[in-house]
Every structure is written in structure tokens, then in C-alpha cells.
Amino acid sequence: MLHAPANAHIYFALHPDHHPGVIATTSGPTADAARSHLHDLGWRSTSPTTMVLARIDRDEPHYADTAAEQLRNYGFTVDITPGLQDEIDTEWEWSNYPFPWCTTEEVREVSAEAQRIHDDIAEGRLVVHLHADDGQNTVAVASYTTGVRRHVHLHGENHVRQITSTFESETEAIAEFQRLYSVAVRPGPRH
Numbered sequence: 001m002l003h004a005p006a007n008a009h010i011y012f013a014l015h016p017d018h019h020p021g022v023i024a025t026t027s028g029p030t031a032d033a034a035r036s037h038l039h040d041l042g043w044r045s046t047s048p049t050t051m052v053l054a055r056i057d058r059d060e061p062h063y064a065d066t067a068a069e070q071l072r073n074y075g076f077t078v079d080i081t082p083g084l085q086d087e088i089d090t091e092w093e094w095s096n097y098p099f100p101w102c103t104t105e106e107v108r109e110v111s112a113e114a115q116r117i118h119d120d121i122a123e124g125r126l127v128v129h130l131h132a133d134d135g136q137n138t139v140a141v142a143s144y145t146t147g148v149r150r151h152v153h154l155h156g157e158n159h160v161r162q163i164t165s166t167f168e169s170e171t172e173a174i175a176e177f178q179r180l181y182s183v184a185v186r187p188g189p190r191h
Helices: 031-040 060-073 082-089 104-122 170-184
Strands: 009-014 022-027 044-047 050-053 077-080 126-133 138-144 151-155 162-167
Touching (some): 009 060, 031 044, 060 082, 077 082, 104 126, 104 162, 151 170
Antiparallel strands (some): 009 022, 022 050, 151 162
């Protein structure tokens, strides 16, 4: 869906110090609207005109390309540096990915959910009570401070973290977690 020109310019480039992070620089009368769209897509402000995208799955070029396409559809002018465009055009290799049967899109779905969980923890919407090592992975029990899924068990870390169980009460979630992992249980998140 195309909209009238939005009178803002967004310039995407690779982050100079944190590869493959991406920086978006905005300018123009409707730059606030462009930054609002970027924020909704997971970008964080670093200054009044600059935003950064850093993901736990290191697939920032793909998500920058998606953001650029959406912004163009809203009528914004978007430029991408040649270096970032090269990264976008190079398909990401998911080496050592624990789900080798998944297609690239399925891997990105798992990663997107893991990113949401990561962001919920980072923003304080999901509080981790206890964690443990199950012999191969980190597991945890946590509670959402808002929303429908109130109390959950988590499995894995970073771009493969998943919600494995949901519970009606914090007490039930913690009791089941302690039953499953007993002596391996440690307080709080893993550092």
C-alpha cells in the first residue's frame, strides 16, 4: 500500500563498531514518524536522529531490508549503503543451528520469538525468578508483568530461547520448575 510522500529521508548503514548491527539516520519534517515506525520494528534510539538495530540472532541486515521496504511503502525516501546492501544480498548461514530440519523462514520465526522474549526480559516485562542448567541448555522460570501469558518456563538462550510451558500461577510455575531441576536451580537470571 503506497502513501503520499512522507518528506523524510532514512539512511541505513552497517554499524561501524558492532557488525552486523545497523544504524538508521533520519532527517526531514516527518522524521519522527519514520522513527516511530522503526521503533515498532525493534530499533532503539541513540540520538534524536539516529537509531540502531541489534539482534540476538545477528540477522540485522535482513530486518533492515524489511524495515526499508516498509518505510518505502509508507512513502519515505530510503537509502542503503553499498556495504549493507552486500550483507542484505548475502543469505545468512545458520551454522550449528540446533534445528537443522527448519527452513530459513522457520529459523527466522524461532529467532523472532526468541528476540521478543529477550526484549521482554530487557524491558522488564518478563522477570526471571530462577534458572538451571539441564545438562545441555539453560532453562528458567519467569513471570510476565503484563499480558496474557503470566508465568512461563523458558528453554535455551539467545536466538533459540523458547517458551516451553505456561502456568496459571507463579507458585505453580516455580514449584514445577524446582521439581524438574531440583539441585541445579539457581536464583535469578543466568549472568
